[in-house]
Amino acid sequence: MNNKIELKITTPRGLKFEEEADMVIMRCIDGDLGVLPGHEPISAVLGDGILRIYNNDYVKKLAVFGGIADIDQKSIKIFTTIAQRPDEIDVERAESDLREAEATMIEELEENQVRRLQVLMRRALVRIEVSSHPEETIHYDNQDS
Template sequence: MATPFKLKIITPDKTFFEGETENVIVRTTEGDIGILAGHINYAASLPSGPIKVKMDDGNYRLAAISGGVLKISKEGTVIIARAIEWGSEIDLEHARRSEEDARRRMQESKGKSNAEFERARMKLMRALNRIDVAQKM
């Protein structure tokens, strides 16, 4: 049995998760990493992507994170997320509508503002991540 460590996941609005876990798998801008107790100090930027948290019962719980930052220290791991939701709580139809809207906005912004196109692209990435996580439930 692995050694547990403290994990805290917060958003601007709430504490999403606070407790002990034995393992977290999260996507950083450099690639996916697994976090165990005793991990070296580390900080990273998090794009939209999946995150897996090993729960007390030994099973992993999957969530969709919409960007943020990760800090690992001897005191534990802290993730500050723009938004995050458990895969089991994602409204798949709403996520699909968001995908369609983002694709439409990308088409409409072609030849216009790069900022508009980039906002639409980021919205699309968030929607696709939510869809992917929800479909794995």
């Protein structure tokens, strides 16, 4: 039974991961790419995402950030700077990073909103000021005609 595809992940710390798989799904920069044994030779640019390895109905997931994949009929070679197994991931840190990023984003959103509101307010004030003396409108009407 040789209907498997060989997956090798190499990082700057050496060969990180090696496995025979039924199917591998990886995240490329413009969408997911699924690879079965006998795939045509292709080279792909990877994005940040989950690499799924399917084997006998069991799925392994790895976090892969960027890099490239070199695929031919029998093997997939992935070269990336970061590839992490679930047990290597510091969940607490990831969650605190997420919270921090969200908080900063909201802060910036609020800042942008405040700026927009300030503009709106300034314009409204100017409009009100200009139109607050209805008796002067006579002069403009003259110019219209």
